[in-house]
Amino acid sequence: MSVNSEPRRSMLLMAGAILANGAAGLLYVWSLFILPIEASLGLGRADLGLISSLALISFTAGASVMPAILARIGRIGVACIAFALIAGGHLVFGLWPSWTALALGYGLGFGAGSGAAYAFALSLAASLPAQVRAVAIGVALGAFALSGILLPVTLGGWIAAAAPESAFLRIGIVVLLVGLFCVLAVLASGASRRDHEAQTVAATAPSIDRPFLVLATIFFMLCFIGLAMISHAAAIAASAGIATPGYAASALTLGYLAGSILGAPIAERLGERPALMALGVLALLGTLAMFSASPALFFAGAAIVGVTFGGSGSIMPVLLGMRYGAEHISRLYGRAIIAYGLAGLIAPDVAGRLFDRSQSYAPTIGLCVVFAFTAIVAPLLLERSSRGR
Template sequence: MAGAILANGAAGLLYVWSLFILPIEASLGLGRADMGMISSLALISFTVGASVMPAFLARIGRLGVACLAFALIAGGHLVFGIWPSWAALALGYGVGFGAGSGTAYAFALSLAAALPAHVRAVAIGVAMGAFALSGILLPVTLGGWIASAAPGSAFVRIGIVVLVVGLLCVLAVLASGASRRDHEAQTLAGTAPRMDRPFLVLAMIFFMLCFIGLAVISHAAAMAASAGIPAPGYAASALTLGYLAGSILGAPIAERLGERRVLMALGALALVGTLAMFAASAAVFFAGAALVGITFGGSGSIMPVLLGLRYGAEHISRLYGRLIIAYGLAGLVAPDIAGRLFDRAQSYAPTIGLCAVLALTAIVAPLLLERSSRGR
């Protein structure tokens, strides 16, 4: 559990990127399009890293994956810190850190999923919650320093801290004896089941929920400002806090409610949240943003539990590595579509309306799921 928390805490640096946009632009003379490309590259690499992690786990074991993930995360920061340039940012942060973050995210899930059944759902929730923790703690504790420090210096220091955290993660895995059970775990897991109809339905629902979350989170402050909401920056804070709550509570709630009910509940929360963002009231708008955050974070911790209920806990890591492709696709299209819709209408109403339609579809889609012999 300690190893999972440390791994996902480091992976969660992915959500701290916005803090560096203005300092790096000023330091290197880059434009917002250049910075957007780096963010997209990191997200693509994250998806690839999470998707291939189970294959690496089967070949080099838990200790090898832990070392690989933290080497990529730390190295990605150090490369830019030592040689600050757009190319170093693209290769070091965009490719290296992005892939390392995705690997660490999937690795944390595999550690939590390997715990005994009576604590597994809670462990998955806590591990997924750790992913959001960096995005909350770093802006509060180091936001001012990051804004004023030279970007290269900040990246070097973060890289060094990540190496220390990686060492602690490796020691945690060693102390638990998990590395000695690699062969046994791989033998039990075998080959993951094929992507049948229920899996594709789950992937479709996951894509829709991630589209809503990423469309809103990438434009949250701008949405609030466009609606005339005072202090629009609080929209991102509301989203992040909702994301953390959904991540921690989603998995154990999924275990109790079962497949259809929890997915329909997620869709309902997303629908209420997006509709609330039509409001001119700041309180209602921020509450809606928090609900969208809950559904976005909740989907990330709920889906592994549902995969375990339907296909068996031993297949969670491999199947989630496939399912997360839906997250990557949503990340590629959602922020761009939201921006294009705003440019055409000079309003975020079409984006919010599209998210509401997707949420409504997510409420109905679980009815397509066949009853499982394992889940409810």
């Protein structure tokens, strides 16, 4: 079998996608550093909260601009930039521990690098043959979710015991090694240094039209529901009288993983409208169940909300490919992910403000129910596509 044969090429590109999204999943480790950095540098929670917001904004920006950069410098160049930013963001704080180093290195550098790595992983999966593309997208995005589950569990004890700057240094060095393996895998797949085909696709990318805006709006509403629930999961469970509120985040995260892996292939089978309406129905049922005082019903609802949140990110690339062509998935999803960024900035804050005003999460759940119902109806605004169903 030659190195450029299709099966081996697909395996190497998938390895690159999994490694890239595994590194991007470090985004979820930040919460473990809050207490150690607070104690080490004497920073306040508001200062550290700003770092998290910077990282989210940078993540969205990195994912949005990655397709344009890919068209100019090719896959190898993008992989090098993404991993350099992820590793560099950790190394800067490790060498010069300060709030400024956190803001510039982690908040801006790492955030942009992780977003670029996430979109880069999607572009690799989307470039695979049609018969395996949906499964590949699900696996690639599932790697991001699985990394977000495993890394906090495996690194939690070590991070709590180590000095923050030492932990950042070691993580940065490991990321450089992971990046090297990712670059070697993509290079061995036969990827050229400069992807002329990507340049042609970028020049002919579809403009933003009404169907795209409908899809992006649905994406925003589903992400809002997921992020509002995840950011306040334990507090919502406690307010509902659940005796073990800490398990709420676990149920949401496991559901998110399942939705990320299964969403893309299911969307390919169901088609555009049925897949979107099914997610809306699940979001509605899950949100209503989280209003229950029954632990079994509450945790089932949390898992379902997690499925819709993970599923929304997984099905959107497939639906964009069905409507506009697989060659435009990366660039169009880079635009659509802005909806995720907006939801990430708005949802946790809105949920907190609504609780402060009413001392109840009922208004937040009510708003999520409205969004879920809208997500069920909104697909009816989509005209039939000649590509999709």
